Amino acid sequence: xxxxxxxxxxxxxxxxxxxxxxxxxxxxxxxxxxxxxxxxxxxxxxxxxxxxxxxxxxxxxxxxxxxxxxxxxxxxxxxxxxxxxxxxxxxxxxxxxxxxxxxxxxxxxxxxxxxxxxxxxxxxxxxxxxxxxxxxxxxxxxxxxxxxxxxxxxxxxxxxxxxxxxxxxxxxxxxxxxxxxxxxxxxxxxxxxxxxxxxxxxxxxxxxxxxxxxxxxxxxxxxxxxxxxxxxxxxxxxxxxxxxxxxxxxxxxxxxxxxxxxxxxxxxxxxxxxxxxxxxxxxxxxxxxxxxxxxxxxxxxxxxxxxxxxxxxxxxxxxxxxxxxxxxxxxxxxxxxxxxxxxxxxxxxxxxxxxxxxxxxxxxxxxxxxxxxxxxxxxxxxxxxxxxxxxxxxxxxxxxxxxxxxxxxxxxxxxxxxxxxxxxxxxxxxxxxxxxx
Amino acid sequence: xxxxxxxxxxxxxxxxxxxxxxxxxxxxxxxxxxxxxxxxxxxxxxxxxxxxxxxxxxxxxxxxxxxxxxxxxxxxxxxxxxxxxxxxxxxxxxxxxxxxxxxxxxxxxxxxxxxxxxxxxxxxxxxxxxxxxxxxxxxxxxxxxxxxxxxxxxxxxxxxxxxxxxxxxxxxxxxxxxxxxxxxxxxxxxxxxxxxxxxxxxxxxxxxxxxxxxxxxxxxxxxxxxxxxxxxxxxxxxxxxxxxxxxxxxxxxxxxxxxxxxxxxxxxxxxxxxxxxxxxxxxxxxxxxxxxxxxxxxxxxxxxxxxxxxxxxxxxxxxxxxxxxxxxxxxxxxxxxxxxxxxxxxxxxxxxxxxxxxxxxxxxxxxxxxxxxxxxxxxxxxxxxxxxxxxxxxxxxxxxxxxxxxxxxxxxxxxxxxxxxxxxxxxxxxxxxxxxxxxxxxxxxxxxxxxxxxxxxxxxxxxxxxxxxxxx
Numbered sequence: 001x002x003x004x005x006x007x008x009x010x011x012x013x014x015x016x017x018x019x020x021x022x023x024x025x026x027x028x029x030x031x032x033x034x035x036x037x038x039x040x041x042x043x044x045x046x047x048x049x050x051x052x053x054x055x056x057x058x059x060x061x062x063x064x065x066x067x068x069x070x071x072x073x074x075x076x077x078x079x080x081x082x083x084x085x086x087x088x089x090x091x092x093x094x095x096x097x098x099x100x101x102x103x104x105x106x107x108x109x110x111x112x113x114x115x116x117x118x119x120x121x122x123x124x125x126x127x128x129x130x131x132x133x134x135x136x137x138x139x140x141x142x143x144x145x146x147x148x149x150x151x152x153x154x155x156x157x158x159x160x161x162x163x164x165x166x167x168x169x170x171x172x173x174x175x176x177x178x179x180x181x182x183x184x185x186x187x188x189x190x191x192x193x194x195x196x197x198x199x200x201x202x203x204x205x206x207x208x209x210x211x212x213x214x215x216x217x218x219x220x221x222x223x224x225x226x227x228x229x230x231x232x233x234x235x236x237x238x239x240x241x242x243x244x245x246x247x248x249x250x251x252x253x254x255x256x257x258x259x260x261x262x263x264x265x266x267x268x269x270x271x272x273x274x275x276x277x278x279x280x281x282x283x284x285x286x287x288x289x290x291x292x293x294x295x296x297x298x299x300x301x302x303x304x305x306x307x308x309x310x311x312x313x314x315x316x317x318x319x320x321x322x323x324x325x326x327x328x329x330x331x332x333x334x335x336x337x338x339x340x341x342x343x344x345x346x347x348x349x350x351x352x353x354x355x356x357x358x359x360x361x362x363x364x365x366x367x368x369x370x371x372x373x374x375x376x377x378x379x380x381x382x383x384x385x386x387x388x389x390x391x392x393x394x395x396x397x398x399x400x401x402x403x404x405x406x407x408x409x410x411x412x413x414x415x416x417x418x419x420x421x422x423x424x425x426x427x428x429x430x431x432x433x434x435x436x437x
Numbered sequence: 438x439x440x441x442x443x444x445x446x447x448x449x450x451x452x453x454x455x456x457x458x459x460x461x462x463x464x465x466x467x468x469x470x471x472x473x474x475x476x477x478x479x480x481x482x483x484x485x486x487x488x489x490x491x492x493x494x495x496x497x498x499x500x501x502x503x504x505x506x507x508x509x510x511x512x513x514x515x516x517x518x519x520x521x522x523x524x525x526x527x528x529x530x531x532x533x534x535x536x537x538x539x540x541x542x543x544x545x546x547x548x549x550x551x552x553x554x555x556x557x558x559x560x561x562x563x564x565x566x567x568x569x570x571x572x573x574x575x576x577x578x579x580x581x582x583x584x585x586x587x588x589x590x591x592x593x594x595x596x597x598x599x600x601x602x603x604x605x606x607x608x609x610x611x612x613x614x615x616x617x618x619x620x621x622x623x624x625x626x627x628x629x630x631x632x633x634x635x636x637x638x639x640x641x642x643x644x645x646x647x648x649x650x651x652x653x654x655x656x657x658x659x660x661x662x663x664x665x666x667x668x669x670x671x672x673x674x675x676x677x678x679x680x681x682x683x684x685x686x687x688x689x690x691x692x693x694x695x696x697x698x699x700x701x702x703x704x705x706x707x708x709x710x711x712x713x714x715x716x717x718x719x720x721x722x723x724x725x726x727x728x729x730x731x732x733x734x735x736x737x738x739x740x741x742x743x744x745x746x747x748x749x750x751x752x753x754x755x756x757x758x759x760x761x762x763x764x765x766x767x768x769x770x771x772x773x774x775x776x777x778x779x780x781x782x783x784x785x786x787x788x789x790x791x792x793x794x795x796x797x798x799x800x801x802x803x804x805x806x807x808x809x810x811x812x813x814x815x816x817x818x819x820x821x822x823x824x825x826x827x828x829x830x831x832x833x834x835x836x837x838x839x840x841x842x843x844x845x846x847x848x849x850x851x852x853x854x855x856x857x858x859x860x861x862x863x864x865x866x867x868x869x870x871x872x873x874x875x876x877x878x879x880x881x882x883x884x885x886x887x888x889x890x891x892x893x894x895x896x897x898x899x900x901x902x903x904x905x906x907x908x909x
Contacts, residue, residue: 018681036700047710116532116552133710135546138786139529140793140817141703142552143806144695145560151696159688167677256680260580263684271572272467274561281556283474289485290549291516294536295492298514302496360554367556377558384557391557 005194013164013202022160022203027210029156033149034211037108038218044103044119047133051098051120058094059427067424079331084421087125087335089430090412096124097408099401099433104388105221109230110150110380112389115142119394121401123408123433126342128401149211150383153234154376155270157207158241162262164199165245167255168192174255200242207234226386237379273374281366288359293352300348304341311344312337322417332419339413350402364391388437396436404433439603443611444618447585451619457581461623464569464577468627471564475524476634483519486535490516490867498862502855505838506764509541513834515827517547518869520814522647524635526567526806528815531555537824539831539867541768541838542728544775547824566627567809570655571802572691574620575662579683581619582666584676585612591676605671609903613667620659628652647875650812654885657892658805664895668902690800698796698803702789708782721774728767731760739766758851761843768835772828786817790880797887804888811881814871818878823869830867837864 013019062083068074069083076082080092089095100120107114115137121130145151167174169192182188208231215222222230248261304311316323323336371377384390411431415422451457493514500511515537523530534547552559562568586608589595598608632638637645666683673679709717727733731740740752743759752759797804810816846854877885 036704039704047712051712113557116550131711132546132548133712135534135548135711136708136714136782137703138708138789138817139532139820140786140807141699141789142532143529144699144803147696147700155692163681255677256584259677259680259684263576267573267576271562271568274558275564275568278556278559278562279470279474279564282478286478286481287551287554289482289489290551290554291486291489291514291536292492294514294549295489295496298493298496302500306501364556367558371558377561380561381557 002194005191006198009195009198018163022163023206026160026206029152030149030210031214033147033152034108034214034218034220037148038220041103041107048100048102051100054094055098062089063424063427066422066427070424079329084423086412086416086422089422089427090408091125096122097404097433099123099397099404101394101397101436104437105224106226107387107389108220110383110387110389111146111148112384112387113391113394114389115146117394118397121397123401123405125339125409125412128405130397150380153237154380157238158266160203161238161241162245162259162266164203165196165242166249166258166262168195169249170253170255170258173253196242196246200238204235204238229386233379233382237375240375269374270376274377277367277370277373281363285363285366287363288356293356296352297349300352301345304344308337308341312340315340324419328419400436407431440607440611443608444614447612447615448618451581451615460577460580464573465623465626467564467569468566469630471566471569472524472631472634475565479519479521479524486516486519494866500861502858504854505841505856506541508861509835509838512538512540515539515830515867517823520819521635521640521644522651522813523815525631525651526809526813526815527563527565528810528813529817529820530815533820537827539827539834541835542771544779544828567806571806574659575687575691578616578620578659578662579666579687582616582663583670583679583683585667586670587673587676587679590674605903609667609671609899613663613899616663616667620663624656643873643875647812647814651809654805654809654812654888657888658801661801661891661895664899668899671902672905691802694796694800695803698793702792705792706785706788708785714778718774718778722771725770726763726767728764736763739763757843758846761839761846764842765836765839768839772832787880794883794887797884801888801891804884804891807884808881808888822872826869827867830865833865
């Protein structure tokens with residue numbers, strides 16, 4: 001019986017315009033989305049390679065200049081040109097290190113928040129600057145979002161499922177063949193189950209084989225543990241929409257009503273529930289104002305700077321061994337004072353930042369706990385986590401930059417405090433941030 | 438008269454459709470909630486921005502006595518103004534930074550967009566009238582109208598009516614009017630609510646005019662959907678086909694085309710990365726006066742030209758502080774370089790908008806949103822207006838600071854000059870000037886034109902459907 005139903009369904013679908021359209025649109029949108037994703041990742045990788053090269057070139061140049069100075073072949077006229085000076089190596093011009101969030105292997109699958117959040121930043125002794133490549137982008141291009149694989153899977157595939165499932169039972173009723181099926185020795189329920197199973201399997205097969213083929217062509221490493229999870233997500237998500245179709249078609253004999261109900265459910269899960277959840281979270285836990293936060297940081301800076309001399313004297317009293325008394329070059333006093341006040345500013349602004357983030361997290365937590373109401377929202381989040389483009393991961397850049405800045409300061413500050421300049425040999429061994437995947 | 442009767446009959450039928458009534462009430466509830474919460478959000482945002490402006494100004498004024506150029510590095514902030522009509526159409530405001538740091542030597546980009554702090558799920562949907570009108574309203578119209586004519590055929594009533602002397606045109610007009618009345622029955626309460634809640638009655642008349650224009654844009658969009666729905670219902674043999682066709686159309690215009698357009702625009706006309714941009718600026722800056730390096734080739738040439746003009750040998754003999762003059766010269770040069778590079782970025786954006794214009798040919802939803810957000814003051818032109826004014830203020834402020842140094846750091850004041858704290862209180866203040874009249878840039882004119890084209894085309898389609906029926 002199953003063989004008969006499958007064969008009939010196959011013949012039926014092959015002649016169906018809707019199916020022909022889906023068989024064309026599904027692979028095309030999948031390929032385009034994966035291709036765009038892969039392009040995005042490869043642009044990021046190119047940028048990372050360029051950053052590493054420019055960083056390497058800077059330090060090689062400093063080491064070479066220092067070597068020439070040591071050999072008496074070069075003289076520098078100003079202190080800020082001396083490559084052995086810790087400030088020249090840790091603070092000025094191109095000095096400093098890039099802290100980079102490397103794209104994860106499956107980054108091509110979901111843009112997530114990667115178009116908004118920076119994935120690299122520069123760390124020097126006093127600064128942590130996240131590089132916002134989006135700053136120059138046309139904001140209109142954000143409005144409709146990106147055509148990524150996550151969009152195809154979460155938004156479009158359910159519509160294909162609906163297009164294949166909305167009239168499985170009602171069509172038989174409308175065309176009068178349902179009565180004929182009832183007169184068969186096999187139960188109609190079994191026939192309907194077979195029809196749904198066939199359509200589900202066919203669409204799943206099309207989606208998975210397209211994904212497999214394109215990931216091979218575009219070299220997206222899907223043959224991995226995470227790749228298997230993606231396959232499970234696709235299988236489960238499509239099953240969810242097919243089951244919805246089954247339920248809806250059980251209650252109505254009119255194809256048009258089924259289609260409307262199913263599209264209504266699609267609108268509910270994909271548009272209305274997420275909109276209501278974010279509305280509720282925004283209302284219940286409003287975000288503090290960034291503009292006021294900016295002025296709060298400014299107030300901290302202003303206050304510390306006003307007490308700069310006093311704070312520096314206190315610091316000297318507490319750290320007599322970390323300070324060269326007596327005759328020192330002109331820049332030493334100025335920069336020691338600046339670095340000390342910077343430490344105060346950083347510790348206090350970090351507190352203010354943490355307070356801000358706590359408020360942001362409260363809103364996000366409210367959304368996370370309500371996300372369970374919408375399978376598309378859950379899947380969207382899970383895909384972003386797999387792709388490493390979720391907010392939590394990208395938001396870690398600042399934390400990683402902070403950690404590395406501590407390491408950078410621990411390395412350079414004692415040398416500067418003691419005016420212990422670097423040799424050409426030592427320049428080659430300055431710290432490098434750990435590779436973040 | 439016949440049209441009126443058909444209209445009356447159709448309205449009765451719509452009123453008896455319980456599902457439709459429930460959906461209509463739901464849409465009205467969503468609209469009400471979106472206006473009320475949106476207004477509260479905009480009010481809070483506006484209060485916070487005003488407070489931040491006030492604090493930033495106080496911080497500037499109370500920075501203490503210092504060298505004016507130290508103050509230039511200390512800098513100040515301009516905060517993005519809040520458009521009242523953001524309640525209805527937030528446009529791109531989520532994606533543009535809220536604060537702009539103004540300092541000497543460089544033009545910064547606005548930072549801290551709302552999107553950075555908001556949760557990712559907001560990218561699914563944001564409950565605003567613009568969202569409801571773009572996505573949900575068309576669905577409601579399709580749902581109410583897809584079988585208006587096709588079901589008459591399916592039930593045999595169609596032939597009966599024709600035999601009674603009703604023309605197809607009358608039938609189509611009656612049905613289309615009924616659908617229009619449904620749209621207006623939902624839209625007008627919203628319109629009045631928006632007017633009252635957002636305080637547009639008391640607001641400057643330009644805000645009211647903007648609101649009316651946005652509403653007209655929305656109504657044109659609904660008109661397109663109404664025409665296409667009735668036309669399709671008249672053309673197909675079965676309601677199923679009308680429904681599937683219209684839903685596919687809705688998915689294409691509301692979801693697929695806008696996304697595809699965005700990707701094509703961004704990929705075809707890519708903007709450079711921030712690192713590349715600043716590297717290019719830095720390279721060009723080497724070709725002019727460097728305010729912090731008196732020994733650079735260009736700085737020396739400038740100094741020599743000034744010395745020659747005043748007929749003196751050394752800068753100390755000049756009747757003013759040379760450093761103040763050089764800093765201003767550098768500032769103006771730096772501004773020219775930044776303006777040049779930013780104008781190239783603007784050119785890329787304009788080309789991207791050209792791609793969007795092409796996209797609107799395939800999506801009235803896109804044409805509608807891009808037009809509406811212009812009238813709401815939440816599009817890129819409104820944002821550019823803010824950044825341009827902030828930049829103009831920055832350069833004015835820098836001029837005041839550098840001129841103070843030039844004019845007052847002379848004689849025994851030359852070394853270690855500090856401006857009195859009072860001086861900073863007297864510095865100009867940034868006040869954003871809102872547009873006093875509605876200007877429509879050519880880019881937006883294209884969107885409006887395309888939207889009008891869609892309306893005509895859809896009306897033509899409905900006319901074609903009735904004529905085809907007539908011939909049949």
